[in-house]
Amino acid sequence: MIEVVAAVIKEDGLVYCFKKGQAKYDYLSNKFEFPGGKVEAGEDHRQALRREINEELLTDIDVGEHLLSVEHNYPDFSIRLHFYTCTILRPIGRLTEHTQLVELPTEQLLELDWLPADVPAVNFLLKNAIAQ
Numbered sequence: 001m002i003e004v005v006a007a008v009i010k011e012d013g014l015v016y017c018f019k020k021g022q023a024k025y026d027y028l029s030n031k032f033e034f035p036g037g038k039v040e041a042g043e044d045h046r047q048a049l050r051r052e053i054n055e056e057l058l059t060d061i062d063v064g065e066h067l068l069s070v071e072h073n074y075p076d077f078s079i080r081l082h083f084y085t086c087t088i089l090r091p092i093g094r095l096t097e098h099t100q101l102v103e104l105p106t107e108q109l110l111e112l113d114w115l116p117a118d119v120p121a122v123n124f125l126l127k128n129a130i131a132q
């Protein structure tokens with residue numbers, strides 16, 4: 001099981017959604033996801049998330065509360081994906097790994113084509129937004 005961390009960044013009521021480019025497997029390519037990546041040996045989740053955001057968005061974040069964790073089996077590998085709310089500390093420098101950034105109100109998130117493992121997280125955000 002691969003441990004992966006992902007950042008749910010919300011700014012002025014909008015959620016930051018990132019489109020992947022071409023990936024190793026077609027079923028991962030060009031889908032939307034939350035920025036982040038694999039936890040490396042010796043790192044805790046928050047360290048991993050800050051490192052990944054430094055690399056992918058060329059900026060810094062504060063990692064806030066843990067939202068949920070989900071397990072997903074892709075045809076070729078399995079991940080455990082941990083979502084955290086994050087606050088961005090300065091503007092995004094540049095996208096080094098994604099082809100597009102879309103900022104959407106929570107209610108519109110399901111309009112995007114998400115990685116399958118992210119759909120439970122999007123539903124969680126929706127449910128919480130409605131509950132507020």
Ligand SMILES: Nc1nc2c([nH]c(=O)n2[C@@H]2O[C@H](COP(=O)(O)OP(=O)(O)OP(=O)(O)O)[C@@H](O)[C@H]2O)c(=O)[nH]1
Nearest residue numbers: 004006023024028033034035036037038079115117118
């Ligand atoms: N960062 C991130 N990865 C996700 C999400 N949902 C999801 O299924 N994943 C998958 O979890 C793995 C994350 O590892 P990674 O981001 O370090 O992957 P990588 O750079 O090696 O990319 P690659 O495996 O496509 O070459 C990828 O296989 C990615 O497709 C998500 O919301 N954020």
